[in-house]
Amino acid sequence: MLNDKTVVLGVSGSIAVYKAADLASKLTQAGAKVNVIMTESATRLVAPLTFHSLTDRPVVTSMWQAREAGIGHITLADTADIVVIAPATANTIARLAAGIADDMLTATVLATRAPVIIAPAMHTNMFRNQITQDNLARLRARGFTIVGPARGRLASGATGEGRLVEIGEIIDAIEKTLQKSADLSGKRIVVTAGGTQEPIDPARHIGNRSSGKMGFALAEAARDRGAEVTLITAPSHLPEPGGVAVVRVTTAAEMKAAVAKAVKQADALIMAAAVADYQPKSRAQAKIKKQSPEMTLELVRTPDILSEVTGSFIKVGFAAESEDLVANAQKKLKQKGLDLIVANDITEPESGFGADTNKVTMIDKEGNAESLPLMSKREVAERILDKVAGMGENPP
Ligand SMILES: Cc1cc2nc3c(=O)[nH]c(=O)nc-3n(C[C@H](O)[C@H](O)[C@H](O)COP(=O)(O)O)c2cc1C
Structure with a gap:
């Protein structure tokens, strides 16, 4: 299912960002072409070189530098078979729900026709906040698939809802969505x-x-x-x-x-x-x-x-x-x-x-x-x- 598919992997500034490296690696191993876009906050937590080494592809961290290197947000949006944001912070979710496009990740999501999967990861209070819930409902209503979050131990030491779901669950969602995105093809x-x-x-x-x-x-x-x-x-x-x-x-x-x-x-x-x-x-x-x-x-x-x-x-x-x-x-x-x-x-x-x-x-x-x-x-x-x-x- 993933072989030869182009996946845009959006990585935002959650403490769960290190898990996205495993996702990038597994998707690459399954034959997908993985184009990673990191938010500025994500680059503070994990170096872009990690993703570059795992995917063997350029990692985009700035809309301006990417353009100079010949990578445009419209090209990334148009060539994607699927866009996955994992982990998705409360901030990125809010900006997507508002239609903001002031960095490479949000601009690409706004421009794409490909299906979008969001895997939120944040503290329970941020997740349960009605503002975040409203933003997620808005994205769901626009056809985005929301995977998780799971319950478990959070970075703060507390236990609750807000953990990034297991990587296997994200891959399942990607495969299911890719399958669905073509089930009416030609009809x-x-x-x-x-x-x-x-x-x-x-x-x-x-x-x-x-x-x-x-x-x-x-x-x-x-x-x-x-x-x-x-x-x-x-x-x-x-x-x-x-x-x-x-x-x-x-x-x-x-x-x-x-x-x-x-x-x-x-x-x-x-x-x-x-x-x-x-x-x-x-x-x-x-x-x-x-x-x-x-x-x-x-x-x-x-x-x-x-x-x-x-x-x-x-x-x-x-x-x-x-x-x-x-x-x-x-x-x-x-x-x-x-x-x-x-x-x-x-x-x-x-x-x-x-x-x-x-x-x-x-x-x-x-x-x-x-x-x-x-x-x-x-x-x-x-x-x-x-x-x-x-x-x-x-x-x-
Ligand atoms: C160490 C650290 C861990 C963080 N973890 C999370 C997190 O898991 N989820 C979240 O929504 N925000 C988290 N934040 C806050 C976000 O990084 C912050 O809201 C930032 O503006 C997000 O930017 P982005 O959405 O463009 O990546 C964390 C911040 C720090 C300093």
């Missing part, structure tokens, strides 16, 4: 996102509270796992993910047309969009004026995209329910001929519309239901893609 995946808007007149529409976060997380996760992704999105304020073909639509009818076109060559369709069920029967050409105390708006059904778009691709639907979650989702799965349905209870706090987290139950067509705990939408996306990748081995 074409269409994802829909956002809430459609059905115009009433030139100024108003019928909409819903979908933010697009779940669909965007799915598109990013599928891209990171090697898929060729088309993201068909109803209006959303989220920034367009790089490396994904984005198609912008407004209404359910437009979304249906875009989906029908995109799925022609797709291996999977994941419908995370909140599509309006009804649209105004007619759209007023001019803005409707305020007149009588009551007004009636006549609505008609929108197209049912999931049922109407057919083909030999894996079909995944979402069910936002406020009651009888599993029963309603199972009904929808059968009615729409889905391979998998992801049901979420929108009445739960921190789940569903607009939230960064989601609590879902996945139900497959064999009727197996798996309830996941509350997790970031990115993590939910990964779990859904795990299922899709599994089905890809036995396509419908």
Whole structure:
């Protein structure tokens, strides 16, 4: 797995830095090309020559010196198959979470499309501090894998959480992530996102509270796992993910047309969009004026995209329910001929519309239901893609 892979090993200024030398050595022995980047603090604890001797490659300690030597942070970021930060200090984690890029390590991480693994090492109080916990949650939500820390004896002499995990555990995580980063390679995946808007007149529409976060997380996760992704999105304020073909639509009818076109060559369709069920029967050409105390708006059904778009691709639907979650989702799965349905209870706090987290139950067509705990939408996306990748081995 590691043979011929390019690994950027970021080393920050934790007392556990000496263990990173063993990691650099083991990765090199496994055939990986290991490009070590040390923070300035790390160089105070272990000499760069240690890593240079173990990897037989230049060790970068300064963005400026590296540039002069012809090594740029963008080149390191682009050529990496994976970036591993071990040990990761509270400081480096905070700077990554804030998007700071003022040294070679943080600039490389910000610039890379490769998966990133973080192995924190610090005193228990630093780790347990809510600030560090929030920073780690933020990184996790962006798709970073956090390994550890472990419990045990700390440099201070105390026992607690904060030790760098065993090197073997970091290597396992690297291998697992590398495997995953290619498990959708060559697959074409269409994802829909956002809430459609059905115009009433030139100024108003019928909409819903979908933010697009779940669909965007799915598109990013599928891209990171090697898929060729088309993201068909109803209006959303989220920034367009790089490396994904984005198609912008407004209404359910437009979304249906875009989906029908995109799925022609797709291996999977994941419908995370909140599509309006009804649209105004007619759209007023001019803005409707305020007149009588009551007004009636006549609505008609929108197209049912999931049922109407057919083909030999894996079909995944979402069910936002406020009651009888599993029963309603199972009904929808059968009615729409889905391979998998992801049901979420929108009445739960921190789940569903607009939230960064989601609590879902996945139900497959064999009727197996798996309830996941509350997790970031990115993590939910990964779990859904795990299922899709599994089905890809036995396509419908
Ligand atoms: C001897 C020594 C050991 C340290 N160990 C840790 C540690 O294990 N974890 C941590 O987060 N900070 C540790 N620190 C503090 C960091 O070195 C400090 O926050 C530094 O600014 C980190 O910079 P960096 O993240 O750029 O490497 C240690 C400092 C010293 C002097």
